[in-house]
Amino acid sequence: METNPLKITELVLRDAHQSLLATRMKTEDMLPIAEKLDQVGFFSLETWGGATFDTCIRFLNEDPWERARALKKKMPKTPFQMLLRGQNAVGYRHYADDIVERFVKQSVEVGINIFRIFDALNDFRNIETAVDTVKKCGETVEGCISYTVSPVHNLELYIKMGKTLESMGSDILCIKDMAGLLTPDVTKTLITELKKNVKIPIHLHTHATTGLVGMNMQCAIEAGVDMVDTAISCLSMGTSHYPTECIVAALKGTPRDTGLDMNLLEEVNDYFKEVRKNYAEFESDFQGVDINILKSQIPGGMISNMENQLKEQNALDKLEEVLKEVPRVRKDMGYPPLVTPTSQIVGSQATLNVLTGERYKIITKETRQCVMGNYGKLPAPIDEELMAKVADGKKVTDCRPADLLEPEWEGVCKELGDKYTSEDDRLTYALFGKVALKFFKTRGNPTPASPAAAAKPSSAGAAQPTAAPQVGSSVYQVRVNGKDFTVEVAMGGAGTMAPVTTTPTTAPTAPAPAPASGGGGSPLTAPLPGSIFSMKCNVGDAVNEGDTVLIMESMKMESEIKAHQAGTIQSILVKEGDNVQTGDSLVTIG
Numbered sequence: 001m002e003t004n005p006l007k008i009t010e011l012v013l014r015d016a017h018q019s020l021l022a023t024r025m026k027t028e029d030m031l032p033i034a035e036k037l038d039q040v041g042f043f044s045l046e047t048w049g050g051a052t053f054d055t056c057i058r059f060l061n062e063d064p065w066e067r068a069r070a071l072k073k074k075m076p077k078t079p080f081q082m083l084l085r086g087q088n089a090v091g092y093r094h095y096a097d098d099i100v101e102r103f104v105k106q107s108v109e110v111g112i113n114i115f116r117i118f119d120a121l122n123d124f125r126n127i128e129t130a131v132d133t134v135k136k137c138g139e140t141v142e143g144c145i146s147y148t149v150s151p152v153h154n155l156e157l158y159i160k161m162g163k164t165l166e167s168m169g170s171d172i173l174c175i176k177d178m179a180g181l182l183t184p185d186v187t188k189t190l191i192t193e194l195k196k197n198v199k200i201p202i203h204l205h206t207h208a209t210t211g212l213v214g215m216n217m218q219c220a221i222e223a224g225v226d227m228v229d230t231a232i233s234c235l236s237m238g239t240s241h242y243p244t245e246c247i248v249a250a251l252k253g254t255p256r257d258t259g260l261d262m263n264l265l266e267e268v269n270d271y272f273k274e275v276r277k278n279y280a281e282f283e284s285d286f287q288g289v290d291i292n293i294l295k296s297q298i299p300g301g302m303i304s305n306m307e308n309q310l311k312e313q314n315a316l317d318k319l320e321e322v323l324k325e326v327p328r329v330r331k332d333m334g335y336p337p338l339v340t341p342t343s344q345i346v347g348s349q350a351t352l353n354v355l356t357g358e359r360y361k362i363i364t365k366e367t368r369q370c371v372m373g374n375y376g377k378l379p380a381p382i383d384e385e386l387m388a389k390v391a392d393g394k395k396v397t398d399c400r401p402a403d404l405l406e407p408e409w410e411g412v413c414k415e416l417g418d419k420y421t422s423e424d425d426r427l428t429y430a431l432f433g434k435v436a437l438k439f440f441k442t443r444g445n446p447t448p449a450s451p452a453a454a455a456k457p458s459s460a461g462a463a464q465p466t467a468a469p470q471v472g473s474s475v476y477q478v479r480v481n482g483k484d485f486t487v488e489v490a491m492g493g494a495g496t497m498a499p500v501t502t503t504p505t506t507a508p509t510a511p512a513p514a515p516a517s518g519g520g521g522s523p524l525t526a527p528l529p530g531s532i533f534s535m536k537c538n539v540g541d542a543v544n545e546g547d548t549v550l551i552m553e554s555m556k557m558e559s560e561i562k563a564h565q566a567g568t569i570q571s572i573l574v575k576e577g578d579n580v581q582t583g584d585s586l587v588t589i590g
Contacts, residue, residue: 006256007043007227008248009081009203011241012272013071014046018230019207019240023055023281027067029278033271040264043227044114045148046263047071048107049341053090057432057439065110065424072111079140085340086119086127087402091431092341094375096405097129099412099430104133106423116174116205118144120342123376124164125400129505135169137465142203143170148337149297150330152380158190159197166198172227173202178339179297187216191223201226206241211289213242221256232265234273245269260499296345297338298326310351311528313582318354325350332386333371334378345370348557355582356527357504360389365551365558373397374404385539521570523590524563526580530554534576537587541569551589552580565589 017025037045048068056064072080076100087094089103104115115134119126122145134141143165145158173194175182182190187204187321194202204220204227206213217228230236233243248260310316329350336342345366353359369375371382373396397404412430420429420440429436533553543549548560567589574586 001259003255004224006221006225006247006251006258006261008244008258009044009046009229010037010040010042010228010231010244010312011046011229011233012235012268013037014048014050014052014083014233015229016240016416017279018051020235020238020284020287021276022284023051024059024279024282025275026060027062027070029275031070031074033268034071034273036264036268038075038078039261040078040268043259043269044079044081045075046081046083046116046229048080048112049084049090049116054432054435057428058435061439061442061445062444063428064426065106065428068107068112070108080111081114081142082107082112084115084117084130086117086130086339088126089130089431092344094126094401094405095430096408097402098407098409099427100129100402101133102409102423103427103431104130106138106427106524108134108139109423112139114140114142114172116142116176118146118174118176118339119376120146120339121336121376121378122146124161124168126376126402128168128400129140129402131168131170140171141169141227142172143168144174144176146337146339147175148179148335149181149182150335150379152335155189155193159193162194162198166200170200173198173200175202175204175206176339177204177206178337179293180207180213181297182206182216183294184215184219188219188223191220191225191407195224203227203229205229207239208241208511209239209286209289209349210293211293213237214246217242217247217578218250221251232269232272234269234276239284246322260520296323296327297330298323313355321354322351325353329353333367334380334382336370336378341366342370344377344557348554352528352559359388362527362559362561363390365560367557369418371396374401376401416519521567521588522565523573523585523588524549524561526552526582526584526586527561528552528554528559529581530559530579532574532576532578532580532586533558535572535574537572539569541570542570543567543589550574561586 013025013030017023048064051523052067053064056067068080072169084090084104084107085376087100089095089100095103095186107115117127117130117134124143127143131141131143135207145161147158164172175190175194187352191202191204195540202225204217204225206216206229220228224228228247229241230247231241233245234445236243244260245265248258248262248265252262310319329346330336330338333346336346338346345364349360349364349367352362352364356362368390370378371387371390372394378396408430409426412426416426416429420426425436425440428439432439447477520580531554533551535550537543537549543563543566545563545566547563549563550561552559552561570588570590574580574584580586
């Protein structure tokens with residue numbers, strides 16, 4: 001009997017806890033089991049990338065580079081794998097080629113062997129630099145197809161993508177089904193046809209959200225898939241992945257027997273079962289099955305977190321409306337796959353459309369950039385009305401977006417001067433700017449006890465924090481049962497928004513009085529909660545109706561706030577960095 005063992009990539013150190021525990025697992029909870037994980041015989045261990053880099057510096061006060069080094073020291077045998085967002089690296093915008101090249105080289109330096117590289121739009125121009133750099137470093141490229149369903153996405157297109165990724169130098173082809181949209185028949189057909197058309201191994205990454213994952217895995221295995229992603233059982237299912245032990249047990253004694261040691265896996269599972277208890281406050285509400293995702297294509301975490309975002313704005317009754325608006329916005333924007341960062345862009349724009357009561361009354365900076373081709377080529381034509389609103393006579397970018405970027409490294413070095421001179425720190429700053437500087441100041445200090453655990457309101461009926469994969473946050477002040485709280489609203493890995501930590505303020509305070517208008521005039525009010533990103537006006541400036549007077553950041557998106565009438569800026573009631581709520585006065589125009 002000819003054998004063809006199925007290879008397993010274990011996700012417990014990255015995507016499993018990103019999906020279920022807000023990416024909050026600390027390195028100290030990974031190291032004690034590391035040597036056991038190294039003995040199992042996995043094809044690879046996903047240890048890095050995705051939201052882990054951001055979460056380490058933003059929430060855990062950990063150096064992500066040091067995490068990789070520490071894990072590699074304990075696990076020298078098993079290849080380390082990371083998720084790399086092409087030209088976005090592990091950030092949320094396109095970085096210049098010199099930054100991407102340096103990031104890849106330093107990732108190799110700290111122990112990454114396999115680079116799973118994707119672009120949210122499947123515009124493979126956006127992964128060229130990363131692919132070429134990994135090849136030059138002598139490591140493994142796993143080129144990705146971001147799987148989605150739309151009128152323009154079909155089998156022929158995916159076969160063409162597979163051939164392109166192979167010709168670009170991919171050593172492995174990954175089907176990245178981030179929302180769990182595959183069905184058994186489609187899985188079997190897709191793997192079968194790709195196997196006929198490409199010579200490189202095929203790796204399947206799919207989530208359990210729709211409940212079809214077991215059947216999909218079986219169909220992929222029967223069709224000859226070479227590798228699959230799984231998560232140790234105590235951190236599997238829900239928005240996570242299929243359990244590792246189930247695959248190992250199902251294939252035992254068959255030609256595709258994985259050869260992995262079930263006793264070792266049991267020890268690993270017992271360990272993480274206890275570890276999971278440490279992160280109870282970050283558990284996602286979504287832990288079951290949502291078959292509606294096949295229709296809406298909205299990942300489960302995105303749904304539960306939109307719910308929390310709307311709660312913050314006393315607009316929970318709008319949830320169904322927002323869920324219906326997301327597919328409409330996606331269609332208008334040319335059917336982008338919903339994965340970071342396009343999931344955030346589409347989800348946030350849909351929420352704004354509903355909350356403002358008018359479609360595209362406010363268009364985020366990121367929506368504009370996406371529509372104008374600055375994230376890459378969209379799969380289908382843009383809605384004409386949306387394009388007219390966004391383009392305003394400007395030409396859509398048709399070249400590789402990074403070709404428009406000037407080199408950044410020299411500027412990074414100049415800005416940091418003789419501070420933070422290591423390659424690690426300079427790259428962290430290049431990717432995350434102010435967040436990195438804040439981290440550098442606290443690095444080395446003990447991480448305080450989780451505020452969410454210490455500060456849950458005890459009053460009956462008080463809302464408890466929920467969580468989902470984190471990639472960023474904004475902070476708001478709210479009052480619950482007469483007590484003031486600071487609520488951190490975080491953006492999820494699948495484009496989600498959720499309150500994840502709740503901390504009481506030092507003492508109950510009376511509501512702040514509304515600032516004096518200082519000269520009359522009509523107030524321009526905040527259309528949604530967020531923070532003031534930048535001011536675009538000064539007192540005394542003449543403005544026309546529709547002129548941009550300031551930019552707000554909300555849901556990690558930047559929104560231009562425009563003058564509601566013509567006149568003169570009489571007073572400015574906020575400053576950059578201020579947090580505001582819906583209806584707060586921002587400026588007065590008279």
